[in-house]
Structure formats: structure tokens, C-alpha cells
Amino acid sequence: MHSHIDAFPDKQCGAGANDDDIASAETALGIQFPESYRSFLRKVGWGEFSYELLYGLGMDTPDPLGLVRNTLSERHEASPPLPLHFLPVMNDGAGNNYCLDTSRLVSGECPVVFWDHEQGNNQTPDVEAESFDLWLIELLEELLQG
Template sequence: MKFTDIERVIVNFQGDKTLGSGTSEDVVRLAETQLSSNIAGSYRQFLKRYGWVDIGANEIYGLGDDIPAYLELTSNTFWERNEAFRRLPAHMVPVYNDGFGNLYVLDTDQIIDGENPIYFWDHEGLPDQSAEYVADSFAAWLCNELMANEE
């Protein structure tokens, strides 16, 4: 799936939605520097176009001048890496908290076909846990989440 699929699904989503106004390439680069991470593909495009979204039951972390503080990407990433009970590895960047403390994360050490894959991080997992692979891209994961919300 591609970023255009995200746009199509968001536009056609029939439930409640609040969309951010997006952010600049400079802000994305600053976040990458602060997080020591490479944000690629559809999530990078999402940040630039929307910044963040609150759509259906999904509150997606992001960047931008109009973002609610609790969805701000860099502060959430720092907290998950440094304060959380099961600390997130430094190469992972959270994009969504499922409401139970578990995270869906980008693996920024991997860029496959221009995309960071998405993994599931269990906040109650064992100290030596490995994240569970979920999707090839942010676009594939988000589109599946949003379409499941409408069913």
C-alpha cells in the first residue's frame, strides 16, 4: 500500500475524525535528528500531509503546530525509550498506543522498498522480548486499522 491509499481511506472514513494540518520537511528532519531515527515512506508523507490524526478509535502520533500534546511523536518516543516499564529499543518509534499500553512502532533500522515496517510492542512483554512483525508499511497498517474500524 502507498500513501495515496491512506488519503483515500481517510477521505472516505465515515466516523469521527480530526485531522492535523501537517508539518514541514524541516520539522520531520529535526525529529529524525532528535530521535536518531530514519523515518521513511508513507509515515513521512503522512507527517507532512496530516501531521497527526484522531480518526475513529485511532489516535496516531505525529508532529505539527496544532498537535495535541499527548500525540506528539518525539515526547512519546522519548518517554517510551526512557521511562516506560518495558523500554522501547532506540531504533523503534511509536506511532500508536492501543489504549492498553501496547504500541505499534516503526522499525527505523529497516527501510524495505522505501518503507519502515510496523511492529507490535507488548508493554508487559518479557525484558528480552522481540517486537512482533505486523505490516510492511505504515500505510498498510493504518489502512487495515481504519477499515476494521468501519466494519
């Protein structure tokens, strides 16, 4: 994953988050982050890849990309509200979110799912990738292909 981030030409990333930042965010949100997302947070904190904006943590995170703020907003202000076990990592620009389904955390990883706000509370979101790192690699490769 990190080599893909490093090689991506059109990016702006943060300086990274420390373990205290990550632990504080997990506590504030009441969920455990998968290892590949923790690694992303430690390395870059947040990211803008071409036009895609990934939420994150760290001292230099732009306010609109703050992970805790966006997660709480999606849980309490969005309709339908985001389930508590979902961690949004990227909005699609139309009110939908790519999320980590932390209820399915196994061996330190969980799938990335697509939460479509138009599908309502009882939806079964589509799995986009089996883990955050695989999802991010696929996203970066798609962006490179245009």
C-alpha cells in the same frame, strides 16, 4: 493511504507537518522515518480516527499526541524501555505500542510491529504490516467495520 484518510468519516486530523518539522524530529530521535509515515506527517501531521489516536508532528498537534515527546517517554520512562530503533505511532491504551521498526528500513519502508510491554526486553515483536501505509489502511478498514 490518503484516499482512505480522506474518506474516513469519524476523524480529526492536523494541518500537516513540514519537511523541517520532520527532519528535526528525525534528528532528535536519531532515526530515519519511512516514506509512507513521512507522507502521513506531511498530509495530516497527526490523527484521531474514531477512538484511535496516532502520534504526529505539526504546529497544531495536541500535546498528548506529540511524536517526539511520546517516543522519548517510551524510551526513558517506560518499563521495559522501547528500543531506540522503534518509533511508536499509536498506543493501544494498555501501555503497548504499534511501532515502526526503523532497523528494518529497506527501500524507504519498514514494518509496523506490536511492542507488548508485558513481554519484556527480549521480545521479538509481531509484524502487523509490511509498511505504515498498509497498516493504516487496514486500521481504518477495521474501524469502519466496527
